[in-house]
Amino acid sequence: MRVLALNAFHGGSHRAFLEGWISHSRHDFTLLTLPDRAWKWRMRHAPVTFASQVAAHPERDRGWDVLFCTDMLSLAEFRGLAPPQVRDLPSVAYFHENQLTYPTRGSDAERQRDLHFAFSNFTTALAASEVWFNSTYHRDVFLDGLAEWLPTMPDAKRLQLEEGVASLRARSVVQYPGIDESLICEREQSRGDEPLHLVWAARWEHDKNPDDFFAAARQLKERGIDFRLSVLGETYRQVPDCFAQAREEFADRILHWGFVSREEYRRVLAKADVFVSTALHEFFGIAAAEAIAAGCLPVLPDRLAYPELVQEEQAFLYDGDAASLVQRLVELADTQRREQYEAKLDQLREQIARLAWPTRAGEMDGRLEGAR
Structure with a gap:
């Protein structure tokens, strides 16, 4: 099986996870990465950058069977920009963390959560065929957090955002990371x-x-x-x-x-x-x-x-x-x-x-x- 893996923040535990999996996997991975710094900028530009890289990739003509990404990529944006043969692949989004319940820091002004990134996590999950979480705790706090937050948005009931959360629960599984x-x-x-x-x-x-x-x-x-x-x-x-x-x-x-x-x-x-x-x-x-x-x-x-x-x-x-x-x-x-x-x-x-x-x-x- 040929896997296209996109890691928009390739460092620390995110990097160790993919390197550990790939080194023991029976599948053939093509791994594209971006540096582990300036995380907000990574989440904004990664879809554009990866779509461009995939379009020019020498393995593109051979094709891939499945797309794998992490929570640091806005998967919905990437799929909108990617070549059709990549856009339509089955996809898995792995959530190491999320921007809805990740603790903020700094002064009161600095701790104001930028919910645009949380919504990017939501649309990434919606765009994926399956959503994998690194623990049951993480899955539950994220999905419960969405269920509490989304109804407060304008037109939430008309837009059926709560139904979107229900569909995520059905497609969410726990896949613990490995250890050495x-x-x-x-x-x-x-x-x-x-x-x-x-x-x-x-x-x-x-x-x-x-x-x-x-x-x-x-x-x-x-x-x-x-x-x-x-x-x-x-x-x-x-x-x-x-x-x-x-x-x-x-x-x-x-x-x-x-x-x-x-x-x-x-x-x-x-x-x-x-x-x-x-x-x-x-x-x-x-x-x-x-x-x-x-x-x-x-x-x-x-x-x-x-x-x-x-x-x-x-x-x-x-x-x-x-x-x-x-x-x-x-x-x-x-x-x-x-x-x-x-x-x-x-x-x-x-x-x-x-x-x-x-x-x-x-x-x-x-x-x-x-x-x-």
């Missing part, structure tokens, strides 16, 4: 009384709520708990001030700091005890899934997609504030208590192992073949 199978390995035996090694790995941005993590670390330090930190992730132009302060405050406890190579990331996870998330936004939780696969105990807020990821196991969830996070980490600093949690981790790791790319690619390949 090399992360799934046997763990070393218990490290005994060595300091608790905590990993926090996410984009260094406010929606990942690093303040709560460092506040919890500060309380652990004040209580005399011995621990080590690996604070990992990509940085962008604006980095929250708490990172510079924390690097100085916890200098004698930091093992790893900032962006690391993929190989180094695997080594860090293999030696860490606990993976912590404090995120205020997460549509799936790929870093948490990878850490669980590597054998880290997850400590995740009881919100967003995390309960789904750990199958509602309360041992791996905390109430979502710094105080409850501290309470859980104090428990895990006790070797005997930690072993009790580790006993529950084995079963969860078996479930997470099903996300390995060799398995997920085969399942997505099969679903793609059924797109009409």
Whole structure:
């Protein structure tokens, strides 16, 4: 099967998803991409740019069997501009995120949501033969958000926008992203009384709520708990001030700091005890899934997609504030208590192992073949 894949924001988890799938897929992909910056501009110009690239592509005469894109492309606009043999292909739109429920940031004026991009997500979903979401949580918050928002638009009832949402529910499925199978390995035996090694790995941005993590670390330090930190992730132009302060405050406890190579990331996870998330936004939780696969105990807020990821196991969830996070980490600093949690981790790791790319690619390949 020949697949034309369009990724208008080819970076981070969006890039890792397609590269992981393509490298394990039985299908033949033609991948066209745009850089992962200036996301608003990407959503505006990608249909024009991709339509031009496809029209001039050397593989155009051979044709493709199906079109695959992500939420960063306005699929309806692209189909209107693309050559007829591409315009009429069955299509799948994969939603890593959406602009209707994605958290805004900045001042009150800056936080004013640009709903034009949310409507582009809506028309992309309408234009697709199937809509894939990376979690049940994401599917539900997006479709429920549309059902709440669209009726407030002028002429909504006459335009039957609510019927459009109903049709999307019928064509929406959950397809979890895959993880690197090399992360799934046997763990070393218990490290005994060595300091608790905590990993926090996410984009260094406010929606990942690093303040709560460092506040919890500060309380652990004040209580005399011995621990080590690996604070990992990509940085962008604006980095929250708490990172510079924390690097100085916890200098004698930091093992790893900032962006690391993929190989180094695997080594860090293999030696860490606990993976912590404090995120205020997460549509799936790929870093948490990878850490669980590597054998880290997850400590995740009881919100967003995390309960789904750990199958509602309360041992791996905390109430979502710094105080409850501290309470859980104090428990895990006790070797005997930690072993009790580790006993529950084995079963969860078996479930997470099903996300390995060799398995997920085969399942997505099969679903793609059924797109009409």
